[in-house]
Amino acid sequence: MPVRPARTNLSDSPAEPALRTRVFDAADLRRAVTRIAHEIVERNHGADDVVLVGMYTRGVALAQRIVAAIASFETVAVPLGTLDVAFYRDDIGLRPVAPLGPTEVPDISGHVVVLVDDVLFTGRTARAALDALTELGRPRAVQLAVLVDRGHRELPIRADYVGKNLPTKIAEDVRVRFAEVDGGADAVELWSSAGSTSPERAGET
Amino acid sequence: MKHLLSVDDLGSRAEIEEMLDLTESFVEVTRREIPKVPALRGRVIVSLFYEDSTRTRLSFETAAKRLSADVMTFSVSTSSVRKGESLRDTVQTIEAMGVHGIVVRHGAAGAAHRVASWSQASVINAGDGRHEHPTQALLDAFTLRTHRGPSLDGCRVAIVGDIRNSRVARSDVKIFHTLGCQLTLVGPPTLMPERLDGWPVRVAHDLDDVLADVDVVYMLRIQRERISQALFPSEREYAHRYGLNAQRMARCKPDTLVMHPGPMNRGVEISGEVADSARSLITEQVTNGVAVRMAVLWKLLGSGGPIV
Numbered sequence A: 001m002p003v004r005p006a007r008t009n010l011s012d013s014p015a016e017p018a019l020r021t022r023v024f025d026a027a028d029l030r031r032a033v034t035r036i037a038h039e040i041v042e043r044n045h046g047a048d049d050v051v052l053v054g055m056y057t058r059g060v061a062l063a064q065r066i067v068a069a070i071a072s073f074e075t076v077a078v079p080l081g082t083l084d085v086a087f088y089r090d091d092i093g094l095r096p097v098a099p100l101g102p103t104e105v106p107d108i109s110g111h112v113v114v115l116v117d118d119v120l121f122t123g124r125t126a127r128a129a130l131d132a133l134t135e136l137g138r139p140r141a142v143q144l145a146v147l148v149d150r151g152h153r154e155l156p157i158r159a160d161y162v163g164k165n166l167p168t169k170i171a172e173d174v175r176v177r178f179a180e181v182d183g184g185a186d187a188v189e190l191w192s193s194a195g196s197t198s199p200e201r202a203g204e205t
Numbered sequence B: 001m002k003h004l005l006s007v008d009d010l011g012s013r014a015e016i017e018e019m020l021d022l023t024e025s026f027v028e029v030t031r032r033e034i035p036k037v038p039a040l041r042g043r044v045i046v047s048l049f050y051e052d053s054t055r056t057r058l059s060f061e062t063a064a065k066r067l068s069a070d071v072m073t074f075s076v077s078t079s080s081v082r083k084g085e086s087l088r089d090t091v092q093t094i095e096a097m098g099v100h101g102i103v104v105r106h107g108a109a110g111a112a113h114r115v116a117s118w119s120q121a122s123v124i125n126a127g128d129g130r131h132e133h134p135t136q137a138l139l140d141a142f143t144l145r146t147h148r149g150p151s152l153d154g155c156r157v158a159i160v161g162d163i164r165n166s167r168v169a170r171s172d173v174k175i176f177h178t179l180g181c182q183l184t185l186v187g188p189p190t191l192m193p194e195r196l197d198g199w200p201v202r203v204a205h206d207l208d209d210v211l212a213d214v215d216v217v218y219m220l221r222i223q224r225e226r227i228s229q230a231l232f233p234s235e236r237e238y239a240h241r242y243g244l245n246a247q248r249m250a251r252c253k254p255d256t257l258v259m260h261p262g263p264m265n266r267g268v269e270i271s272g273e274v275a276d277s278a279r280s281l282i283t284e285q286v287t288n289g290v291a292v293r294m295a296v297l298w299k300l301l302g303s304g305g306p307i308v
Helices: A026-043 A058-073 A124-136 B013-030 B055-066 B087-096 B111-118 B134-148 B167-178 B207-213 B235-242 B246-251 B282-303
Strands: A018-024 A050-055 A080-083 A112-120 A141-149 A161-165 A173-177 A187-192 B044-049 B070-075 B101-106 B122-128 B156-160 B182-186 B201-204 B216-219 B257-259
Touching: A018 A026, A018 A161, A026 A058, A026 A141, A026 A161, A026 A187, A050 A058, A050 A124, A058 A080, A058 A112, A058 A141, A080 A124, A112 A124, A112 A173, A124 A141, A141 A173, B013 B055, B013 B134, B013 B167, B013 B282, B044 B055, B044 B087, B055 B070, B055 B101, B055 B122, B055 B134, B055 B282, B087 B101, B087 B111, B101 B111, B101 B282, B111 B122, B122 B134, B122 B282, B134 B167, B134 B257, B134 B282, B156 B167, B156 B207, B167 B182, B182 B207, B201 B207, B207 B246, B257 B282
Parallel strands: A050 A080, A050 A112, A112 A141, A141 A161, B044 B070, B044 B101, B101 B122, B156 B182, B156 B216, B182 B201, B216 B257
Antiparallel strands: A018 A187, A173 A187
């Protein structure tokens, strides 16, 4: 077997993050939102008993879009809440944590709550949101809707409604852009993080 | 931020405003049916009060409990301090039992700084002698902002009373000045600090001259002990010259607000009628005190706090 010389990085500093794939453009995102909206109404046999609760920051924008989508094909205005989970996180004291927005949740007791977030990853944010909701009322059921499920769950949490299942490496970064939050066009993009673009690392997860 | 010993520790104007904005999140928590979040679960906070205080101590303890922290109260009257144990030994005893935050009120200026030097915990100054009372300043600024809007630029504040002996006045002057207010201190010359060099304030000795031109009248409690020190002749004369009563309120602008750190001597520095009027922010100050102290505890022990 020929002995291959060891590859060396040209510099010691980590590579810049780089765009690998555009997963959704604006039209794909709109279709995914419409489909999720239909699935929510179908699974719950109508939208009458449903409350959507968006998690800051992009989960709120996504929840607003789902509410608008539902209103376009059902004659129901689904109540919308906003939830900040900063005080329920399990990494307080391990890293800087700050609240991102006001928590304003309508009456949820006895209703079906659909938690909405843009990306589902380790599941820790969803767990924090469940704890927060439990203190705000007693829903009849809680369901989870996400735009992207990128795998790598660290807790036994799963989403009920998923826009896109996207297997990723841990070092990669899923970036969701909503026009009303980030400016520009809607998009979902997969970016490689610093240091993960060199070929010999492609096999790592 | 590791300690809050003085208003200076809060940083720049932008950082103070950030802390005040953060307080809004905690106001929302206090309004819930279950006003509690698990944010500081497992943290131990000791309140170390060498001076009497009902509202400040309860306010801190409520704030800590609303964040799910464990709270211990060190009450001097039932402690080994009566056996002559020094402040340093007391702090080190508490430290040895494992503590993350210490809230200190003491009669000596600089006591909180000393406690901070003897302990690994985060220290909050709840009042040290005549020096400072930073959380009072924060809750005063927060309360005022809820009425005057997020910018206090140009807001004219008169602080009236025993400035000389007031840690509240010293902290309030710092915070209100940093936030853009124009300050006037009002009181008899005997109750003014010996020197006011470098203080960003005007001084007036006649309250009636000042009332028509201010947006906020902040009354300080007058202590009866000052009479025996011959700093003013009698309570009645003080009330007559410097007390805020209905006739004086009528001379203010219709939107002038009234504040007081409490506890009040009704009928002396402030009449009951004014204290209970619609322009008085006094009860709101107390309510906001809990949310403000939650924000401070969160900032020191939660968000960017030391890794536990």
